[in-house]
Amino acid sequence: MEKVKIGVIGLGRLGMVHADHLVNLVSEADVKAVCALDQSQLDYAKKNFGVNTYTDYKEMIDTEDIDAVVIVTPTGFHPEMTTYALNAGKHVFCEKPVGLHLDEGVREMEAAIQAHPELTFQLGFMRRYDASYRHAKELVDNGKIGDIIYIRAYGIDPISGMESFTKFATDNDSGGIFVDMCIHDIDLIRWYTGKEPVQTWSLGNNIAAPQLEAIGEYETGVATLKFANGMVATLIGGRHAAHGNQVEMEIMGSNGWIRIAQEPEKDFVTLFTEAGVVRPSMQSFAERFEQAFINELKDFIHRVQTKQPGSVTMEDGIRALLIAEACKKSAETGELVKIG
Numbered sequence: 448m449e450k451v452k453i454g455v456i457g458l459g460r461l462g463m464v465h466a467d468h469l470v471n472l473v474s475e476a477d478v479k480a481v482c483a484l485d486q487s488q489l490d491y492a493k494k495n496f497g498v499n500t501y502t503d504y505k506e507m508i509d510t511e512d513i514d515a516v517v518i519v520t521p522t523g524f525h526p527e528m529t530t531y532a533l534n535a536g537k538h539v540f541c542e543k544p545v546g547l548h549l550d551e552g553v554r555e556m557e558a559a560i561q562a563h564p565e566l567t568f569q570l571g572f573m574r575r576y577d578a579s580y581r582h583a584k585e586l587v588d589n590g591k592i593g594d595i596i597y598i599r600a601y602g603i604d605p606i607s608g609m610e611s612f613t614k615f616a617t618d619n620d621s622g623g624i625f626v627d628m629c630i631h632d633i634d635l636i637r638w639y640t641g642k643e644p645v646q647t648w649s650l651g652n653n654i655a656a657p658q659l660e661a662i663g664e665y666e667t668g669v670a671t672l673k674f675a676n677g678m679v680a681t682l683i684g685g686r687h688a689a690h691g692n693q694v695e696m697e698i699m700g701s702n703g704w705i706r707i708a709q710e711p712e713k714d715f716v717t718l719f720t721e722a723g724v725v726r727p728s729m730q731s732f733a734e735r736f737e738q739a740f741i742n743e744l745k746d747f748i749h750r751v752q753t754k755q756p757g758s759v760t761m762e763d764g765i766r767a768l769l770i771a772e773a774c775k776k777s778a779e780t781g782e783l784v785k786i787g
């Protein structure tokens with residue numbers, strides 16, 4: 448099979464990771480060009496990946512002989528870039544979330560995807576490609592824990608990432624804690640249960656990072672989701688974990704429970720010193736989900752080669768955004784918000 452020729456748009460915290468994986472670890476991908484606004488990122492990519500560089504994504508798409516684009520720019524750009532690339536005949540892998548608001552280009556993006564069934568579109572909810580979350584999915588689907596009663600999810604970035612997050616959220620609108628961060632767990636809850644929540648009561652605070660108030664962000668966001676059958680989920684998203692990247696989930700069923708990755712241990716090393724017995728922990732999402740990020744790109748490339756639609760769809764992205772926006776509204780108004 449022919450390799451898939453790729454252009455990567457965005458080379459920041461995650462874009463450089465994706466570009467590196469595509470160049471070095473995804474053998475069926477051939478990265479031809481990259482696009483970013485930051486010259487030092489472009490210089491790094493040119494030197495290390497041997498690719499052409501652009502600051503204008505339309506010029507890259509129009510000029511380069513590429514089959515697909517991987518979009519890793521700030522969220523507000525996802526709708527226009529996806530729409531442009533599809534209309535130019537390119538397959539698209541787009542990072543989560545699909546956009547900042549449902550009424551800002553997201554419907555046009557959906558229409559472009561529907562207008563091009565011959566092109567593969569895949570969304571970057573990479574936790575679905577993590578081995579532990581996949582194992583849990585198999586257990587749920589095989590009825591090992593019975594009917595789901597309650598789900599508890601934590602998604603808390605390390606405090607060591609606060610500076611780079613603050614830059615990200617200052618330069619561009621992140622969408623806020625629910626749209627930017629909790630949306631991963633919202634997607635997983637939909638994936639595990641096959642159900643949509645009908646109501647949320649959400650709250651946020653900035654106790655751990657009062658400086659985020661100035662850029663309209665909550666450092667911590669907590670959401671309770673109610674489902675039509677009475678099932679409940681609670682999510683907490685944050686950016687304050689002192690020890691590392693804390694991502695965990697518990698799924699309680701009528702017949703048993705599943706708990707996923709409750710401690711972010713870096714590896715099998717335990718350090719015995721005067722400080723005590725210490726298990727070093729993972730310090731970033733890129734470290735925790737390294738294999739998932741690689742797996743999702745490998746699968747996207749395979750789907751392009753075999754002319755299949757993406758595994759994580761625009762519908763998944765829109766549903767998750769709808770829920771995250773309801774959580775945001777509830778936290779901002781202090782009210783119970785109906786979803787959908």
Ligand code: NAD
Pocket residue numbers: 456457458459460461462482483484485488502503504519520521522524542543544571572573615618627732
């Ligand atoms: P970032 O701010 O670190 O990097 C953004 C990159 O996009 C930079 O290279 C910048 O130069 C480039 N860019 C900005 N505007 C551009 C434009 N108009 N044209 C071309 N390039 C442009 O952002 P990030 O943290 O890497 O996040 C990017 C996206 O990835 C966001 O949507 C975010 O939600 C998502 N993300 C997902 C995960 C995950 O776990 N799946 C993790 C981090 C980020």
